Structure formats: structure tokens, C-alpha cells
Amino acid sequence: MxxxxxxxxxxxxxxxxxxxxxxxxxxxxxxxxxxxxxxxxxxxxxxxxxxxxxxxxxxxxxxxxxxxxxxxxxxxxxxxxxxxxxxxxxxxxxxxxxxxxxxxxFVKGKADPANPKKTYPFLQWDSSFFIVPIYPEYHTELFPDSMLRTESAMDFVENKPHRNAVSKVYISRSYERRLDPGDLIVFYRTGGVYGGVATTVGIVESVVTDIPDEATFVALCRKRSVFTDDELKEHWNFKKNNRPFIVNFLYSFSYAKRPTLKWLNEKGIIPNVLDMPRGFRRISKEDFITIAEYSRNV
Incomplete structure (x- = not known):
């Protein structure tokens, strides 16, 4: 055992x-x-x-x-x-x-934004809020607890570090990089007006932007991202004039009821369904609460 x-x-x-x-x-x-x-x-x-x-x-x-x-x-x-x-x-x-x-x-309301692990799983409400897309082929690999009903658990039985880890890595080239420890991220699984859904909440631990070289990038992401070392190297070298940065975050929870892109559009959280964020996009605290309240309505 x-x-x-x-x-x-x-x-x-x-x-x-x-x-x-x-x-x-x-x-x-x-x-x-x-x-x-x-x-x-x-x-x-x-x-x-x-x-x-x-x-x-x-x-x-x-x-x-x-x-x-x-x-x-x-x-x-x-x-x-x-x-x-x-x-x-x-x-x-x-x-x-x-x-x-x-x-x-274990006291609610005592979140430490400077070191979210210390007060995990509690959220820091005096923070910034973001929504960010994640492609279907990576979504459930990174968030097995957020598996959709259309997916089979048998496809995710193999034990992999990034699936078990609470502390995970998101790789991005987003223009918006001003994330701070304690900020909250809503992860949106892409898939169109009805197939795309917000599924998961993460807590920012840190953001690493000044990465000196490929080897450092691979070492920082290893075992906490969905990518192999070779895939990480491809990410690093894909656009040499716009190197990726890393958001270290804690998996917080999965929404019980997942709002679709259509619903997000109707509520004004994503005002234009044709203008989904390509990277991190700020949303309001009220937007975050609206999603949370919808999710509880099961």
C-alpha cells in the first residue's frame, strides 16, 4: 500500500x-x-x-x-x-x-493573501477576480474533480502528479499579467455558446514573469502542469518575442452547476459571446458571486 x-x-x-x-x-x-x-x-x-x-x-x-x-x-x-x-x-x-x-x-474569513496555502481553502474576498479559458483537451487533465458528465472517469484512472496536486501551474501569454497572491480565478472550459462552461475556481499563489531560459521554465512547470517536458519546450519556443509566463495557483473547488457561455453572456459577465477572453480577463466581485450563487442552485 x-x-x-x-x-x-x-x-x-x-x-x-x-x-x-x-x-x-x-x-x-x-x-x-x-x-x-x-x-x-x-x-x-x-x-x-x-x-x-x-x-x-x-x-x-x-x-x-x-x-x-x-x-x-x-x-x-x-x-x-x-x-x-x-x-x-x-x-x-x-x-x-x-x-x-x-x-x-480552521476559521472562515481568515485568509492570508500573501500565503494562500497557510489558510487554504478559505478565499480572500478583498482581492481581484479573473476569468480565463482552458481548452477541453487540457481541462479535465488539470481538474479531474471538474469532469463533465459527458466524460468518462475511465479515461483518467492513470495516476499523474498534476491530477493529484492542489498546487498547480497555468501557462499563459496573456497581456493581462497583473495577478497577485490571493486573487481568484474562474476557469472556463471552452466549447461554444452552450458547450463552454465555467467549472473551477483557483487561488493565485504567485506569478513568474521573468523566466531566464527554457530549462528554468521546464523546471518550474514540471509535475504541476498537464504538459510533458518536450511540450513545455515547445511552448517556450513557440513565440520567442512573447515568452510564456507562469501562474502558480491552488485548486480551490469545482462548481456543482456549471454556467454556460450563453448564461455568462446573459448576465453580462462575458458581454459578447464572440469576444471570449484569450487570456486573463478581470471580472467584478459581483460577477464572481453571481456565478457562485448560480452554482449552488442545484
Whole structure:
């Protein structure tokens, strides 16, 4: 077995006598087991997405995990947890010795725009909003959770790093490059007036524009984009007078109900169906909320 995850909800009256310093009374999600073999498939990030989705569903205030910090794989896991907002709290006494304990505060409205991973999955509402197209042949490869009903899950069973990763890469030559950490992106799967749909929301981590050479570009994109190394090289050299730039972003969520291009046009979000954005296009906060409210109406 290369990976295993076990989580459970604990209520405010849970007994934490073996934890030092003591926990305050809160509803929590405990990560009982988090085991991932280091295989390059980004399963650790996939597990974190499952954990955070369940924390939202169960309306907990904190997530915590206890772990020994002796072996190399345990140290790697601790570093991953810290990267995603878990902080050292103290220790838990067990028959095999003391485990270290890490806690992630899970409070809505506390998004950190400078470091979105720390407060993921919460959104920064005081930010800019964008819509950007993604072609069908790349869409579900990058966003398997946003698969359309017309697609088959059997076409996406192979384990690939960019599918499991929460932290992903979008490559662009857009004239609009003024994206900041914490900004929100609506990804639009192209396909015409009725076939084109907005499916996915991402949170900008960073934008890399000053890329010195091909090798650096490939290294920055590897395992987090849908492209092979050779395809990345083709992208880099396609237009030498307009080199691509990179948007590092976090996959946030998929819309339950997907608005079509026709609907986006009727609502004035994309005013002209013949003028779909070729790159990043700014939309208003109100537009973003309108899409979100439509998506919930299922």
C-alpha cells in the first residue's frame, strides 16, 4: 500500500488529558493516520484536499495530527503540514513515547493573501477576480474533480502528479499579467455558446514573469502542469518575442452547476459571446458571486 488516510470528528467534550498544553473545548477533525509513500504522485496534497473538504463539511474549528518525528518520512510529512498552515502545538503522551502535535486553525474569513496555502481553502474576498479559458483537451487533465458528465472517469484512472496536486501551474501569454497572491480565478472550459462552461475556481499563489531560459521554465512547470517536458519546450519556443509566463495557483473547488457561455453572456459577465477572453480577463466581485450563487442552485 502506497497511501492511507484516516480522519474522524471529535466533539468539544473529547478527553485530551494526554495532550500538553491542554486543548480548549472545540469541535475538531483529527487526522488519525496519514501515510504516503514518496512516489512523486502528489498524493500528500490530494489527501490534504480530502481533509480540508471534510473539515468544511463537518464545520470544525481546528484540524490536528499527532506524529513521531524520528524517521525521514515523518519529517517530510511535518514539513508538508507546516507548508499548509499546521503549527506546532505541543506533545501527546503515548505508551511508545511523546508524539509531536500540529494544529491548523480552521476559521472562515481568515485568509492570508500573501500565503494562500497557510489558510487554504478559505478565499480572500478583498482581492481581484479573473476569468480565463482552458481548452477541453487540457481541462479535465488539470481538474479531474471538474469532469463533465459527458466524460468518462475511465479515461483518467492513470495516476499523474498534476491530477493529484492542489498546487498547480497555468501557462499563459496573456497581456493581462497583473495577478497577485490571493486573487481568484474562474476557469472556463471552452466549447461554444452552450458547450463552454465555467467549472473551477483557483487561488493565485504567485506569478513568474521573468523566466531566464527554457530549462528554468521546464523546471518550474514540471509535475504541476498537464504538459510533458518536450511540450513545455515547445511552448517556450513557440513565440520567442512573447515568452510564456507562469501562474502558480491552488485548486480551490469545482462548481456543482456549471454556467454556460450563453448564461455568462446573459448576465453580462462575458458581454459578447464572440469576444471570449484569450487570456486573463478581470471580472467584478459581483460577477464572481453571481456565478457562485448560480452554482449552488442545484
Amino acid at each position: 502506497s497511501a492511507f488516510l484516516f480522519i474522524k470528528v471529535e466533539l468539544a467534550d473529547e478527553n485530551y488529558a494526554d495532550i500538553n498544553p491542554p486543548f480548549k473545548r472545540k469541535r475538531r477533525l483529527k487526522i488519525g493516520t496519514f501515510k504516503v509513500t514518496s512516489n512523486g504522485y502528489k498524493l500528500g496534497e490530494r489527501f490534504l484536499k480530502i481533509i480540508f473538504d471534510n473539515a468544511l463539511k463537518q464545520k470544525v474549528e481546528e484540524i490536528y495530527v499527532t506524529i513521531f518525528d524520528k524517521r525521514q518520512e515523518q519529517v517530510r510529512l511535518i514539513k508538508l503540514l507546516e507548508e499548509w498552515g499546521f503549527n506546532f502545538h505541543g506533545t501527546k503522551t503515548t505508551v511508545n513515547g511523546d508524539e509531536v502535535l500540529f494544529v491548523k486553525k
